Amino acid sequence: MREPLPASILVVGAGGREHTLVRCLVASPGKPRVICAPGNAGIAAEVACFPVAADDILGLVALAQQEKIQFVVIGPEAPLALGLADLLIAAGIPVYGPTADGARLEASKVFTKQLLLKYHIPTAPAAVFNDREIIQAVLYLRSRMLPIVIKADGLAAGKGVVISRDLREAESIVRDMLYGTRFGDAGRKVLIEDWMYGEETSILVVVSGRDYIILPTSQDHKRIGDGDAGPNTGGMGTYSPAEVVTPEMLERIDREIVRPSVEAIAKEGMVFRGTLFIGVMLTDKGPSVIEYNTRFGDPETQVVLPRLETDLLKLLWAAATDHLREIELAVRPDHGLCVVIAARGYPDTYPKGDVITLPDSAALPAGTTIYHAGTTKNAAGEIVTNGGRVLGVTAFASTLRVAADRAYAACEQVQCASKYFRRDIGARQLKRIAP
Secondary structure (H helix, E strand, O other): OOOOOOOEEEEEEOOHHHHHHHHHHHOOOOOOEEEEEEOOHHHHOOOEEOOOOOOOHHHHHHHHHHOOOOEEEEOOHHHHHHOHHHHHHHOOOOEEOOOHHHHHHHHOHHHHHHHHHHOOOOEOOEEEEEOOOHHHHHHHHHHOOOOEEEEEOOOOOOOOEEEEOOHHHHHHHHHHHHHOOOOHHHHOEEEEEEOOOOEEEEEEEEEEOOEEEEOOOEEEOOEEEOOOEEEEOOOOEEEEOOOOOOHHHHHHHHHHHHHHHHHHHHHOOOOOEEEEEEEEEEEOOEEEEEEEEOOOOOOHHHHHHHHEOOOHHHHHHHHHOOOHHHOOOOEOOOEEEEEEEEEOOOOOOOOOOOEEEOOOHHHOOOOEEEEEOOEEEOOOOOEEEOOOEEEEEEEEEOOHHHHHHHHHHHHHHOEEOOEEOOOOOOHHHHHHOOO
16 A cells, blocks of 8 residues: 555544444554544543534534544444535545445435436335325335335434334334424435345445455344344344355355445445445345445444454555555454443433443453443543443354353443343354354
8 A cells, every 4th residue: 555554543423333443443553543523431431532523524624634633434324424524525634434425325215225226236126205295105005015114214323214014003104204203304205115034134345436345244133122023223233244144145245236336336426435334135035235324334343343354444544545456354253242232211212321330341251342332421420321322242252152152241240220232132143053
């Protein structure tokens, strides 16, 4: 790589994904200075954090200039959709994350569906309706098989997808979305999509123009309850690798989905130097696209990035500066599993300000890390809950079973009045392997 690696980096965001990014970047052999905005209690214990909100894109550019930042890594979707990357590029600051035109792939599910259909990339049949087409939407629902998938068009913090097995419920959800009472403006246009049967996998792809690298596979657990019960969340846990994605299946996903997606993005003239997260359903007819996101997944990041032997800074910088073809990815053979500890009541109403007591790092099982997500400190200096998803308890081991045992043992060590977590993360894979 011709250009030297940056010596100062700003990570934008406040979740478990950003805590993981910060740790991996701090560990880079180049020993860069890393700062974060706005960060959380865990990130603030490791690097300097600045109280600039992730959606304050003018404030973030000013912060980068004030701190003489040489590289910005954008974590969440909101600043991407608002055009933070565009502003940083205009200011002469390299950035990992797509410009606003590329971020539309996540910011609008309708836009993505239209692109998938235009370029004949496998995806479920669907129809689009706006807030003036409620009757047409209901009639369409009545013509489809149940269960049915209803998606708010805009950003809804990972919760804008509802799967309904009851027609009356589905009609009520569509009306609530289109009237704006369920997800606000994000739901005033909806995508009604046929349900796809199969197992889901998360495919994270580092993209730089037409060049790309597929990162290790993972499998997220979106529903709030054990056995995939209850409403969708931003993600309650994940593991990597997802062995349901065999080498042969991954090659097919690459051939039928990843490369056509990267080519379609380039042909549409989007400036895309960042992460293309492809949610893929493994159906009996083959892999099919559920959705695109335009940033690292959360909690997928917590189990994928620590498995990389390749220097993360070198990888992201190469993507941002059009040198990705020079990178050879190296991956550790271990297994990772992350259990999200949430505040009871998430994804609906949940408390904030509950004190969290964490075990000393020396008391944690081997290979275990606790990433902070929705945390802050109160006036007394105590770590408290500050969001729906609070912590990502992540463990690595030579087998998935040992990683799961370690992660769950660490979950039991965390004390918090509103603590809630699923107890079956990785269960599908564990049932497929010998005891």
